[in-house]
Amino acid sequence: MSRTRKPAPVPGRYPVRFGTAELLRDADRANAWLVSVGGVAQSYVDLDDPADLEFDYVRRFGDVVDLLPPGPLDALHIGGAACTLPRYVAFTRPGSRQLVFDADGELVELVRTQLGLKVPGLRVRVTDGREGLATRREDTADLVVVDAFERAALAGGLATLESLRTIAAVLRPGGTYLANITDGAGLPFARRFLATLREVFPQVVLLADPGVLRGRRFGNLVFAASAAPLPTAELASRTASAAFPARCVEGPELEKLAGRAKPITDEDAPPAPKPPEDILGVF
Template sequence: MFPIASDFVSRTRKPGPVAGRYPVRFGTAELLRDADRANAWLVSVDGVAQSHVDLDDPADLEFDYIRRFADVVDQLPPGPLEALHIGGAACTLPRYVAASRPGSRQLVFDADGELVELVRAQLGLRVPGLRVRVTDGREGLTTRREDTADLLVVDAFERATLAGGLATLEATRSIAAILRPPGIYLANITDGAGLPFARRFLATLREVFPEVLLLADPAVLKGRRFGNLVFTASASPLPTAEIARRTASAAFPTRCVEGAELRKLAGRANPITDEDRPPSPQPPADILGLFQRGRE
């Protein structure tokens, strides 16, 4: 059992990260060293994995859904990006973008100020071009101007459930307005048997964006197990063939669903709205803390 650490908020960088348990806004965070990598760390909150980051190699992406994020990001036009991330934790994807696209300017919104300070103190946030702001995601969206982002990512969970209000039609319209062509919206959600939440989220995206893709493990897509689903949406045509090729050849092959198959999956599902917002899916107890891992 690791000791509870209470003095983590100092901004003075320590010689190295200290494994342990730390109180944060949405529970108790735990910082664990990766046994297979010299300077890689796992951040979890109340047993649910939030981030895995290799401080020596930002391109080393452990979680499978983050790899899928990277597959899509890599298809954006070459050069620096203007990116907005809602949900940060250890900022795995922003670190990847900063390393793979030097000169990028990125802003992260995260509602858990204590977790942000933990990451800053233990794992460092001095990433070129990166700013982190403690704020609720919906509130943060209202502060951004239209046509200012090439990439907008929603990966925000509180106690294993998607942060409130980010999957609604109203939020999605705000996100679409912030993106400029050929900007891409990436969202990570979780769901289980029957995919009821995913179907409604898909209906929401299709109401706003003309181009939508879904990337998911085949077992998750068939509702056989609870897991992550990555949605990609844009006002511009998506490089579907290249994304499908990369995801199919991954160590953990992923289905790329588009077109008629995607419309069939959505079926008659209604978009999620602020007035009609279903609860975010809860992971089963037997896989709590594991469903976000890249190696299951």
């Protein structure tokens, strides 16, 4: 009996909710693909090797996941695109149960059709992040990851005090929150987001490229937060020895960075930073 092989992904441009998505094959790898939306890179996925985390900020996510207590995870992801991190979690922690919320139904269907979403333990639901969060029960997740962008800007309402309090309630005691944001000169949004995190979580760590951290260029900043101690020493060692080293910032240095910044609230939310026009960013 012959088996029908799944057709290979088709490179090209596809209309999606938040613009035009482009699917590009990596010329150096047989089955690795880049997904961009509106000219901004969103996901890189190697279908033959889910452990390959090409984007630096996703590798930082992976570092934190690797250092969590062993065993499968119950994970909630707000923002999915090609589901690079859920694929990684499923591969490195068999038996994990994962739910992805993504507001772009057309992009989800594109990924499902072209790259496949038959990942063990993974469900994907098309919904706005805040609306999806409102459906989750308390103490049901070991990990919550926020990596949701619309037209290169962080999806609205996901950086506020109200949103973070909901996420903290969804997390189990000792659970971990991860977020990817972007910022540029002076880090005004990152400082306010940090102040917001510190209102909700007693433990916060920032992982970022030194140039981005100094405000010298626009880029990604990864935050990890928890009610329990975070593996900061191990994270610092990993990030310092990475192919593209990042800094691990905690404690007094993080407090200094936050300064007098005010938490972001639903009533007082600054516009999310947008990358300069001349940058094809990984956001």
